[in-house]
Amino acid sequence: GEDVEQSLFLSVREGDSSVINCTYTDSSSTYLYWYKQEPGAGLQLLTYIFSNMDMKQDQRLTVLLNKKDKHLSLRIADTQTGDSAIYFCAGADTGRRALTFGSGTRLQVQP
Amino acid sequence: DGGITQSPKYLFRKEGQNVTLSCEQNLNHDAMYWYRQDPGQGLRLIYYSQIVNDFQKGDIAEGYSVSREKKESFPLTVTSAQKNPTAFYLCASSTTSGRSNEQFFGPGTRLTVL
Numbered sequence: 001g002e003d004v005e006q007s008l009f010l011s012v013r014e015g016d017s018s019v020i021n022c023t024y025t026d027s028s029s030t031y032l033y034w035y036k037q038e039p040g041a042g043l044q045l046l047t048y049i050f051s052n053m054d055m056k057q058d059q060r061l062t063v064l065l066n067k068k069d070k071h072l073s074l075r076i077a078d079t080q081t082g083d084s085a086i087y088f089c090a091g092a093d094t095g096r097r098a099l100t101f102g103s104g105t106r107l108q109v110q111p
Numbered sequence: 112d113g114g115i116t117q118s119p120k121y122l123f124r125k126e127g128q129n130v131t132l133s134c135e136q137n138l139n140h141d142a143m144y145w146y147r148q149d150p151g152q153g154l155r156l157i158y159y160s161q162i163v164n165d166f167q168k169g170d171i172a173e174g175y176s177v178s179r180e181k182k183e184s185f186p187l188t189v190t191s192a193q194k195n196p197t198a199f200y201l202c203a204s205s206t207t208s209g210r211s212n213e214q215f216f217g218p219g220t221r222l223t224v225l
Contacts, residue, residue, distance in 0.1 A: 043201065
């Protein structure tokens, strides 16, 4: 099965770029996802990338995928205080169509 | 509005009691999932269902039970056999057509055992 790892904490200043990193083990994952969770809430899908892509950009969000190193990153440009949350990467377990989540990276944005 | 609802938002249980968490979706999704989240950890899969009247155990099914009698509903029962049930429970749904497994999440239920 899939195993997904993330760093636990990132602190940035408002206006800077944030880069959240993730590594995964299952190279057969077809899609890789980034979710955002605000305190006490459910998860909100931010973006996802198909495994045959290297990069995907969506407004302030850029996802980079290095298949050789099994490394996924999420870059948030011009980070705002409203971006403070926990960010999860997840890989699709194609066998059972469930997602395997990393432990989440807490992003703290300082004014 | 289409979406997933979970109720209640907060739930308190005495030791030895069974409790049922509700999950309803009006997205016309075939697949539904239950995850458990503990502080500082990612989500762990409890049960999932890809079609009505069928469901499979996830990674941590012991002490939990589910039913899928209707497409829209996937209730989770936390039984007294679950040794450490205090956690945040999240329900999700997705389509089964297409290659993407994009899952949509409900707002969660926080269960506390007194």
